[in-house]
Every structure is written in structure tokens, then in C-alpha cells.
Amino acid sequence: MAAENVKVFTDSNFDEEIKNGVTLVDFWAEWCGPCRRLAPAVDAIATEYNGRATVAKMNVDENPNVPGRFMIRGIPTLLIFKNGQLADQIVGLVPKEEIMKKLDQQL
Amino acid sequence: MADRKVIIIGSGPAGLTAALYTARANLKPLLVEGIEAGGQLMLTTMVENWPGFRDGIMGPDLMTEMRVQAERFGTEVVNGNVERVDLRSRPFSLAFADGKTMTTDALIIATGASARWLEIGCDRKLSGHGVSTCATCDGYFFRGKPIAVVGGGDSAMEEAIYLTRFASKVTVVHRRDSLRASKIMQDKAFANPKIEFIWDSEIADINDVKRGEVTGIVVRNLRTSKLTEVPLDGVFIAIGHTPNTALFRGQLELDEAGYILTHHGSKTSCPGVFAAGDVQDHVYRQAITAAGSGCMAAIDAERYIDGLPIPDETTDNAECFVAPPNNELFKP
Numbered sequence: 009m010a011a012e013n014v015k016v017f018t019d020s021n022f023d024e025e026i027k028n029g030v031t032l033v034d035f036w037a038e039w040c041g042p043c044r045r046l047a048p049a050v051d052a053i054a055t056e057y058n059g060r061a062t063v064a065k066m067n068v069d070e071n072p073n074v075p076g077r078f079m080i081r082g083i084p085t086l087l088i089f090k091n092g093q094l095a096d097q098i099v100g101l102v103p104k105e106e107i108m109k110k111l112d113q114q115l
Numbered sequence: 116m117a118d119r120k121v122i123i124i125g126s127g128p129a130g131l132t133a134a135l136y137t138a139r140a141n142l143k144p145l146l147v148e149g150i151e152a153g154g155q156l157m158l159t160t161m162v163e164n165w166p167g168f169r170d171g172i173m174g175p176d177l178m179t180e181m182r183v184q185a186e187r188f189g190t191e192v193v194n195g196n197v198e199r200v201d202l203r204s205r206p207f208s209l210a211f212a213d214g215k216t217m218t219t220d221a222l223i224i225a226t227g228a229s230a231r232w233l234e235i236g237c238d239r240k241l242s243g244h245g246v247s248t249c250a251t252c253d254g255y256f257f258r259g260k261p262i263a264v265v266g267g268g269d270s271a272m273e274e275a276i277y278l279t280r281f282a283s284k285v286t287v288v289h290r291r292d293s294l295r296a297s298k299i300m301q302d303k304a305f306a307n308p309k310i311e312f313i314w315d316s317e318i319a320d321i322n323d324v325k326r327g328e329v330t331g332i333v334v335r336n337l338r339t340s341k342l343t344e345v346p347l348d349g350v351f352i353a354i355g356h357t358p359n360t361a362l363f364r365g366q367l368e369l370d371e372a373g374y375i376l377t378h379h380g381s382k383t384s385c386p387g388v389f390a391a392g393d394v395q396d397h398v399y400r401q402a403i404t405a406a407g408s409g410c411m412a413a414i415d416a417e418r419y420i421d422g423l424p425i426p427d428e429t430t431d432n433a434e435c436f437v438a439p440p441n442n443e444l445f446k447p
Contacts, residue, residue, distance in 0.1 A: 040159040079328045082243040082253040099243030103196045
């Protein structure tokens with residue numbers, strides 16, 4: 009379930025995908041109400057930042073390893089990576105503008 | 116002329132009921148959802164005290180129904196976020212996070228309340244890494260693990276009971292020696308073999324901020340001041356809510372806890388501004404009372420709009436100024 013311009017990351021392709029540039033990863037699950045509320049903002053950001061940053065979703069139900077590695081114990085959580093390194097994180101529901109601000113800081 | 120006759124901020128039961136009524140009164144309301152769209156019921160599971168559903172209804176389903184019903188009669192729902200309001204000029208103006216502004220003759224505030232944190236520093240630092248205010252969101256991460264729930268009200272018991280689906284053990288930490296929760300919720304919690312209680316105690320500290328995960332809590336007994344460490348993997352905070360009124364500070368009368376003061380139904384200190392739901396109610400705080408007060412606000416707003424003089428141009432609204440409470444000179 010991902011909009012256009014939104015990639016789907018899995019435990020197996022995650023490390024390869026975040027290697028280059030700035031990447032925003034949205035950790036979510038089907039049963040998480042706040043995740044559903046955040047989704048439109050993430051989708052819109054993917055379109056607005058197309059070509060400048062990668063935007064991806066990662067389902068925590070299907071991919072336990074990466075969330076475990078970053079000690080994610082709550083969703084929605086957004087992680088921002090720059091050239092493979094964790095650069096920033098956002099926990100819980102926030103306005104779209106706040107995500108964009110944090111993303112801009114890495115660009 | 117104002118862009119709108121009525122704008123409603125907030126999309127919980129209060130906001131959506133106000134939308135339903137103002138839409139049916141042909142006022143073409145605009146409803147601004149806010150970040151926590153759907154309100155607190157979006158984070159609950161089965162709602163068993165909403166009349167008309169003998170077998171209960173899931174909170175998120177109830178909110179979807181309310182929204183669709185409000186839209187059916189002409190409510191326009193936008194998912195923006197209001198960043199500033201100016202109640203000192205007529206019509207009122209609202210500035211959105213994306214930079215847009217809008218004016219309205221009447222304003223209904225139904226921004227609700229958000230979960231309170233412990234405010235001991237470490238709880239926010241570990242948010243998303245073991246400390247949570249939403250059991251239905253984050254319970255999943257604690258399968259087979261021991262966790263704590265802080266609080267003694269209905270919400271705390273609901274969370275504790277819900278979390279026993281995942282956790283190996285749920286320890287309820289409560290400041291008193293008895294629960295504030297309703298009898299039926301108490302009975303359910305006491306009967307659950309996975310739930311244990313630590314009475315007369317508060318959380319003094321949560322370990323381990325350095326490691327970025329929860330490894331245990333330090334509990335302070337309020338009678339003996341004794342500190343005890345309890346190893347566990349997660350902490351769920353259910354100690355009540357704070358009203359979302361930061362937007363209105365200095366423009367509306369609030370009580371000491373920050374709730375909007377209403378009088379004669381849903382009227383606030385500023386004519387033309389009405390408040391409904393948890394943002395003005397720290398006593399009942401039920402979905403049904405929120406919906407009821409949303410209906411009152413809609414009817415009050417409709418009457419207010421009917422009585423407005425023919426609009427010409429923007430006028431001053433000197434009444435809608437309230438000095439901060441620490442300034443005695445300006446106290447009404």
C-alpha cells in the first residue's frame with residue numbers, strides 16, 4: 009500500500025536502498041490508526057521531494073529486523089538517513105511541515 | 116465578507132457533531148481535522164457506552180461513520196492544521212500551517228485534549244523506544260515482555276487489559292491506594308491474572324535513556340519515599356490529558372489547567388467563538404457528552420450568525436482579548 013513515488017522497503021533491501029542520498033523511511037502497520045493519518049503527508053512529501061530525496065515505507069509486521077535494529081517500539085516513526093547513516097528521527101504524529109523541515113536540514 | 120459562516124477546528128465527536136448540525140442548518144461548515152484526526156476515539160478499541168450499539172462499536176469505525184454523516188449534509192473536511200487564530204478582528208481569521216489564511220463569522224473550537232506525559236524528561240526522550248501513550252498503536256512491540264501502565268483511571272485500566280494480549284505481565288503503577296476507574300473496569304482489571312498493581316507510587320525514573328531503550332523503571336513509594344527498581348521493557352502512560360488550547364491563549368478565557376471556560380451553553384469569553392468537547396470539559400470527558408456539546412455549539416453558532424448585522428468590513432473585536440492570568444490588572 010504505497011502511493012506513487014513511495015518506495016517499499018523490506019528487511020532484505022533496506023541497507024542497499026538507504027546507501028546514497030537522503031532517505032525518509034516511514035515505519036507503519038495496518039492496525040495503527042495514527043500511521044493511517046500520517047500516510048497522506050508522507051505521500052505528499054514523496055511527490056514534492058521526488059528526485060531530491062527518497063521516501064519509503066516499511067511495514068513493521070512483515071519486516072521485524074530493521075525496526076528491531078533501530079529499537080523502534082512505537083509507530084508511526086520516521087527515520088531520516090543520509091548516505092546510509094541515521095541523521096534524524098520523528099516519533100508519532102506530526103504536521104507535514106515539521107517533517108519537511110527536518111528533511112530540508114539534511115538536503 | 117468572511118470566507119465562511121462557520122469553521123470548526125477539530126474532528127472528534129464534538130467537532131463532527133457540530134459539523135453535522137451546522138451542515139444541516141445550511142451553513143456549509145468547513146471542518147479542519149488537525150493532526151490527531153478523529154480524536155481520541157481513533158486510539159481506542161471497542162466502545163461499549165455509545166448508545167445505539169448494543170454490541171459496541173470500534174472507536175475508529177464510529178468516527179468514520181460520524182465523518183461520512185457530516186459530509187453527507189455538506190460539511191467540507193480539510194486535513195490542514197491551524198497554526199494561528201486572530202479573534203480580535205471581525206471576521207475571525209485563521210492561519211494554516213501551509214501558509215493559507217481564511218476568515219469566518221463564527222468559530223467552533225473542538226480541539227480536544229491530548230495525552231499527558233509524565234514530564235520527568237526521560238519519558239519523552241524514550242518516546243517511540245519503549246515509552247508510549249497509545250496501547251493500541253504500540254502494544255504489538257511488547258509481545259511476551261513485561262511492561263508497566265501508569266495511571267488509575269478508566270483509560271489506564273482499558274490500556275492495561277488490552278496490553279495483556281501482548282505482554283507477559285502488566286504492572287499498574289498508581290499514585291493512590293485505590294483506583295479512580297469505574298467499578299466495571301476495576302473488576303475486569305482485578306480479575307486479570309496478568310495484571311499486578313504497585314500502589315501509592317509514582318515513576319521516578321525510566322532506564323535507560325543512554326541506550327535508547329526501556330530496560331526498567333524506578334518506582335518511588337509516596338508514603339515511604341523508598342525507591343525500587345523494576346526491570347521491564349515498556350511503559351504506557353495513561354495519566355489523563357491536557358487541553359489543546361495553546362492557539363487561543365491570550366484571546367479566550369481559560370481556567371488554570373488551560374481548559375476553555377464556557378458559559379450559557381457553549382459560549383466562550385469571545386462572542387462568536389464557541390467551544391465543545393474535551394477542550395472545555397475536564398469533568399465528563401465522554402464521547403457522548405462531547406457530541407452533545409458539539410450539538411450545543413452548532414445551535415449557538417447558528418443563532419449567533421442569524422443575529423449578525425449585515426457584514427460590511429472588518430471591525431475590531433476588543434472583547435476578545437484576555438491578558439495572561441499572571442497579570443492581575445487585566446483580569447476580567
